[in-house]
Amino acid sequence: MTIEWTGPRHFSLDPKDPAFYQNPYHYYAQLHERGGPLFWEQYGMWCLAGFKQVDRALRDKRFARLPPPGFERPPYPKHLAAFAQTEKFSLLALEPPDHTRLRRLVNRAFVSRQVETMADDIRQLTNDCIDQFAADGQAELLAQFATPIPVTVIARLLGVPKIHTADLLNWSHAMVKVYTMTQSREDEIAANQASVAFMDFLDELLKQRRKQPDNNLLSHLIAQQREPDGPSNDEIMSIAILLLNAGHEATVHQIGNAIADIIRHPPANPRWWDDPQTSDQVVAECLRHDAPLHLFTRYAQQEVDLGNGVSIDAGTEIALLLGAANRCPIQFANTDDFEPLRSPNANVSLGAGLHFCVGAPLARLELRIALSTLFGRLPNLTLTSDPLYTDSFHFHGLSALHVNW
Numbered sequence: 001m002t003i004e005w006t007g008p009r010h011f012s013l014d015p016k017d018p019a020f021y022q023n024p025y026h027y028y029a030q031l032h033e034r035g036g037p038l039f040w041e042q043y044g045m046w047c048l049a050g051f052k053q054v055d056r057a058l059r060d061k062r063f064a065r066l067p068p069p070g071f072e073r074p075p076y077p078k079h080l081a082a083f084a085q086t087e088k089f090s091l092l093a094l095e096p097p098d099h100t101r102l103r104r105l106v107n108r109a110f111v112s113r114q115v116e117t118m119a120d121d122i123r124q125l126t127n128d129c130i131d132q133f134a135a136d137g138q139a140e141l142l143a144q145f146a147t148p149i150p151v152t153v154i155a156r157l158l159g160v161p162k163i164h165t166a167d168l169l170n171w172s173h174a175m176v177k178v179y180t181m182t183q184s185r186e187d188e189i190a191a192n193q194a195s196v197a198f199m200d201f202l203d204e205l206l207k208q209r210r211k212q213p214d215n216n217l218l219s220h221l222i223a224q225q226r227e228p229d230g231p232s233n234d235e236i237m238s239i240a241i242l243l244l245n246a247g248h249e250a251t252v253h254q255i256g257n258a259i260a261d262i263i264r265h266p267p268a269n270p271r272w273w274d275d276p277q278t279s280d281q282v283v284a285e286c287l288r289h290d291a292p293l294h295l296f297t298r299y300a301q302q303e304v305d306l307g308n309g310v311s312i313d314a315g316t317e318i319a320l321l322l323g324a325a326n327r328c329p330i331q332f333a334n335t336d337d338f339e340p341l342r343s344p345n346a347n348v349s350l351g352a353g354l355h356f357c358v359g360a361p362l363a364r365l366e367l368r369i370a371l372s373t374l375f376g377r378l379p380n381l382t383l384t385s386d387p388l389y390t391d392s393f394h395f396h397g398l399s400a401l402h403v404n405w
């Protein structure tokens with residue numbers, strides 16, 4: 001497949017074509033050659049792909065996740081009513097002042113100092129996972145390693161009992177499909193059913209935590225309800241659902257992509273993991289080189305000049321290609337090379353600005369522990385088949401990762 005240029009700045013590229021989602025970087029390189037902004041026919045949107053343009057737009061108050069007053073996002077269809085309800089008070093669906101108020105409530109749980117206290121627990125969990133397959137000489141690391149760690153961590157942080165981990169995974173897998181813009185009606189119905197089940201479950205759990213508080217985030221949020229600007233029940237539910245969905249889906253994919261990247265680019269140096277600085281550098285390069293989330297959108301709050309003679313009206317939705325920005329040749333020398341100790345490495349995988357990933361310190365910690373423990377215990381990992389990415393361009397992650405040692 002090739003990019004078809006339908007005008008000097010207009011292109012046609014099928015996001016559902018396997019050639020694209022298996023290696024989007026090949027196509028991003030062609031977008032970088034043209035320079036932005038570029039109009040993507042299939043999405044009907046102007047896109048930004050250059051690092052500086054994407055980074056600036058994420059921080060620019062003239063863009064927001066919601067349309068400006070007087071413009072409405074197209075409403076969700078009736079068969080997505082429950083899904084829409086879960087999103088209503090999501091941090092990703094709010095702007096200040098509500099965003100500021102709710103983000104402050106969860107921020108405290110995710111600041112680096114607080115997150116570091118979870119390190120021993122995450123290391124234990126990671127070792128327990130490896131114990132399950134270490135003697136086998138082979139494993140499918142996506143299911144056996146990358147999947148169980150993030151969901152267990154976020155469930156513990158919230159205070160969701162362990163027996164519900166499988167339900168959380170199923171609900172989340174079903175719900176995130178709606179964000180791909182390429183979902184079928186069946187996917188939407190499944191996402192809505194998952195939303196109903198998830199809300200019923202949380203409703204019950206909140207009742208229990210009200211009677212018997214513990215030391216976890218849900219109980220902390222319930223306690224905040226006594227404050228004048230504390231969260232409502234619906235807000236707590238939206239926060240919990242967003243944290244569970246955002247908190248594990250991207251992390252699973254990033255762990256898988258990072259393991260594959262490291263194996264594909266030998267030699268992995270065991271000493272990277274001895275020093276916090278070098279381990280942070282390796283994690284940053286994994287995030288840059290093969291990020292799990294490739295596209296987020298923003299609405300112009302006023303008329304905006306995007307450069308190169310392209311001006312957009314207030315209310316226009318544009319696409320920010322995070323995965324492309326991370327491979328911008330102007331920002332990163334040898335941009336397609338995997339250079340574990342690359343520095344500086346200010347990539348946009350975790351976003352920037354107001355909606356910068358609240359779970360970033362936790363995501364980085366999980367990655368550091370997962371990668372260092374895995375490669376520390378099994379330094380000779382080899383791929384036994386070429387790993388393939390799932391059929392969604394937005395969530396760029398592997399469907400399986402077969403290895404032996």
Ligand code: HEM
Pocket residue numbers: 058065091092093103154242243246247248250251254291292293296297348349350351352354355356357358359360362363
């Ligand atoms: C490698 C893993 C992760 C990646 C690549 C990632 C990426 C991102 C990105 C790009 C955004 C910004 C979206 C935008 O600007 O429109 C974001 C926001 C968010 N992330 Fe993450 N994330 C990861 C892990 C986590 C974890 C572990 C949690 C929580 C436990 C989390 C919770 C959130 C939340 C709640 C937001 C919304 C913040 C807001 O709107 O203020 N993420 N994430």
